[in-house]
Amino acid sequence: MQKRIDELDRLLAGGLAPLYVVHGDETLLALEAADAIRARARQDGYQEREVLTVESGFDWSSLTAAASSVSLFADRKLLEIRIPSGKPGTEGGAVLAAFAARLPEDTVTLVQLPKLERAQMSGKWFSALDAAGIVLAAQPVERRELPAWIARRLERQQQRLTPDALAFMADRVEGNLLAARQEIDKLALLHPPGELDLDALRAAVANVARFDVFKLSESWLAGDVARVTRMLAGLKAEGEAPVLALWSVAEELRGLIRLRVGLKDGKPLAALMKENRIWGERQRLVEPALRRLSQARLQTALGQCADIDRAIKGAGDGDPWDKLEHLLLALSRTP
Numbered sequence: 525m526q527k528r529i530d531e532l533d534r535l536l537a538g539g540l541a542p543l544y545v546v547h548g549d550e551t552l553l554a555l556e557a558a559d560a561i562r563a564r565a566r567q568d569g570y571q572e573r574e575v576l577t578v579e580s581g582f583d584w585s586s587l588t589a590a591a592s593s594v595s596l597f598a599d600r601k602l603l604e605i606r607i608p609s610g611k612p613g614t615e616g617g618a619v620l621a622a623f624a625a626r627l628p629e630d631t632v633t634l635v636q637l638p639k640l641e642r643a644q645m646s647g648k649w650f651s652a653l654d655a656a657g658i659v660l661a662a663q664p665v666e667r668r669e670l671p672a673w674i675a676r677r678l679e680r681q682q683q684r685l686t687p688d689a690l691a692f693m694a695d696r697v698e699g700n701l702l703a704a705r706q707e708i709d710k711l712a713l714l715h716p717p718g719e720l721d722l723d724a725l726r727a728a729v730a731n732v733a734r735f736d737v738f739k740l741s742e743s744w745l746a747g748d749v750a751r752v753t754r755m756l757a758g759l760k761a762e763g764e765a766p767v768l769a770l771w772s773v774a775e776e777l778r779g780l781i782r783l784r785v786g787l788k789d790g791k792p793l794a795a796l797m798k799e800n801r802i803w804g805e806r807q808r809l810v811e812p813a814l815r816r817l818s819q820a821r822l823q824t825a826l827g828q829c830a831d832i833d834r835a836i837k838g839a840g841d842g843d844p845w846d847k848l849e850h851l852l853l854a855l856s857r858t859p
Contacts (some may be wrong), residue, residue, distance in 0.1 A: 529553050529660045530676075536564045542627045543657025545650075547610070549639035552701040554662035558636060562602065565632050570600040578607040584619040591628040599630055606636045610644055617649035624652040633657070665701060666805060667742070667751070670694040677708045682717035689722040695754065696731050699739070703732035735759050737769050741776040744852045745809040747816065752852045756845060766844040767836050773852065774829045777822055780810070784819040816858050825855055 527535065529548075535541070546557045562573075574590055576582075590603055605620075612620055620635075627633065635653060644650060653659065665673050671694045678684055685693060697704035707729050711720065714728050735758040743751040759769060779800055786796040793814075797807055817825075832847045834840030 525657075526654065526659050526661070529557055529662055532557055532560055532660060535658065536560060540564055540568055540570075540632050541658045542631070543624065543633045543635070543653065545635045545637065545653050545657060545659040546662060547637035547640050547659070548662030550662040550664050550701060552705060553665075554636070557660050557662060558604075558634060561632070561634055565600075565602045568600070570602045570632055572601040573604065574601060575604045575606065578605065578609070578612060578616065582616070584616050587619055587623060591623060591631070601631045603628075603631050603633045604636065605633065608638060610638045610640050612649060617647060620649040621652040624649075624656040627656060667694070667698055667739075670698060670704075674704065674708065677705070678711070681708075681712040683711060683715065684719050685725065686719060686721050689720055689725045692722055692725055693729055695751075696729050696733055699734040699736060700732050703730075703734075707732065733758060735762070735764075737764055738772055740769055740772055740852075742805075742809060744773075744856045745776070745813040747812065747856045747858065749853060749856045752856050753849065756849050756852070760845050766848060767833070770829060770832055770836065770844070770848060773848070774826065777826045777829065780813060780817065781819065781822050781826070783810070783814060784822060787814075788819070813855075817855065821855075821859070825851060 529546075540561075544557075544561050546554050546561075548554055576587060576590060587605065607616075623633075640650070671690045674693055674697075675684065675690060693707070697707055711725075711728060715724060733754075735755045737759055740752075740755055740759070743755050756769075760766075779802070782800055783793070783796050786799075787793065793811070797803075797810070802810055828847075828851050831840060832844050832851070835842050835847055836844045
């Protein structure tokens with residue numbers, strides 16, 4: 525069954541399940557989830573640990589053998605199955621499905637996978653694992669969720685931040701959870717339990733934010749002027765190619781224009797969202813952007829993208845990053 529990864533501590537407190545599946549591309553959360561499962565298994569007497577890594581040429585009969593083998597040294601075993609590619613293949617899929625249908629006794633199994641596509645999660649082998657155990661997705665923590673994530677971490681070490689200090693820290697660690705954990709751990713070493721204000725935080729927390737060019741549109745769609753400026757400065761400092769940033773903006777503008785045209789033709793927004801494959805978090809961002817930006821403004825912005833493209837290629841004047849910042853700040857503000 526699918527569970528949120530932040531539910532794992534509560535689930536483990538109620539006892540171990542026979543099977544856990546951890547998948548996703550947020551390295552820190554995946555590592556911590558696996559460590560928590562191992563720790564609880566050791567606590568409950570699962571002293572033996574066997575690790576199978578599925579690589580090219582892997583012999584799937586070794587999984588069947590591992591499931592049926594009886595240890596001479598321990599009554600209980602933790603069996604880890606690591607599939608770095610996320611693709612067990614036809615034979616592996618069949619073995620995993622059969623394994624899930626008949627889990628070995630006195631064994632806790634931990635399956636570790638990377639980020640999976642929708643088609644992989646719809647496969648029979650994954651569905652069988654989902655039905656037999658607990659599935660945890662290690663998904664990136666979105667910017668709007670980051671302050672609450674930091675606050676929960678600090679609470680474990682009996683610390684808390686004032687609201688302005690919490691917002692400041694979220695800005696400094698955005699997009700880099702591994703470094704965020706290090707900064708939180710550092711606060712426990714530098715300060716006693718209790719509340720920390722902005723001055724204390726400024727002196728302690730390094731700027732370790734890392735920005736993804738494909739997250740750039742989130743900032744201007746949401747109308748977050750400060751984040752737009754911060755992300756562009758970060759991308760430029762990290763040596764990101766402006767052409768990639770421009771491409772992501774232009775693609776988003778074209779999508780908004782298609783929505784605008786559809787609305788003008790009388791189509792419902794929900795149907796247009798589905799037609800343009802806009803799901804979940806992006807829906808929440810696109811709706812206010814449509815209210816803020818007219819079709820004429822969007823068309824003008826797309827023309828400005830062409831001007832920035834010429835500057836990138838040396839056929840136009842001005843610094844591409846400066847022009848891109850000017851455009852995105854204008855798109856972020858309500859006319």
